[in-house]
Amino acid sequence: MPGKKLTIFAATGGIGRQLLEQAQAAGYQVTAVARSPQKLPPGTRAVASDLAAPDPEALASAVQGADAVLSGLGARSASEAGVAWQGTRAIVQAMKATGVRRIVVVSAAPIGTVPSPGRPAPPQHDPGDGFFMRRLFSPLIKFLLRKHYAGLARMEDVLRDSGLDWTVVRPPRLTDQPATGAYRVAYGQNLRRGLFISRADVAGLMLRVLGQPETVQRAIGVAY
């Protein structure tokens, strides 16, 4: 959609860099938001914001006039896990203040079964997960990454409560392989035997759903 305006949060991250590159290549006018804007490619229209201590005015100026907001925000460590939901809450507030409605964010494959304050009793098992994922892998990974996942589950709460036109993308293990476009997607559930997806393909999907109104207010599982 050449000429449309996008604001990309966490544009210095693995998915964020892919979002920036692919959006610019597709002809979008991009504003990139990062806590370390010096890490962005030269010439990028940048707004600095540390989402652990967000400045509402800076965020409002970053999203003002955008046709959509994309976020690759995620905690770099367990001790920072709150940033996913607190930062997303600040982004949502800035969008409401400026009348921007469309937002696409990255969550994670197990979150459909992770309890949160807004969803205290989610299904115990994801219908897309097979026996080994349900019994072995998912419980282990949910234990190891429990702080990250609690933050992502609350982030999904923030979006569900936002009244905005949100889409959550829930990838499994991320890789740095090139984009293939050859991935599977499923609404509200994971993909059977879908263990991997590249950051480039996640970014491609996040841009693709902007033209798909049926993805509004949906969580989307994605994997090869």
Ligand SMILES: NC(=O)c1ccc[n+]([C@@H]2O[C@H](COP(=O)([O-])OP(=O)(O)OC[C@H]3O[C@@H](n4cnc5c(N)ncnc54)[C@H](OP(=O)(O)O)[C@@H]3O)[C@@H](O)[C@H]2O)c1
């Ligand atoms: N790794 C996996 O296999 C996997 C699987 C499923 C889902 N996920 C989720 O997907 C997310 C994105 O993946 P990724 O590989 O792109 O992650 P990443 O490379 O760690 O990127 C995280 C982004 O969040 C930004 N960020 C963190 N704290 C911030 C703060 N206080 N203020 C502003 N920005 C902040 C980082 O900024 P800086 O560059 O300044 O640090 C970075 O741009 C992960 O965070 C995770 O929640 C990951």
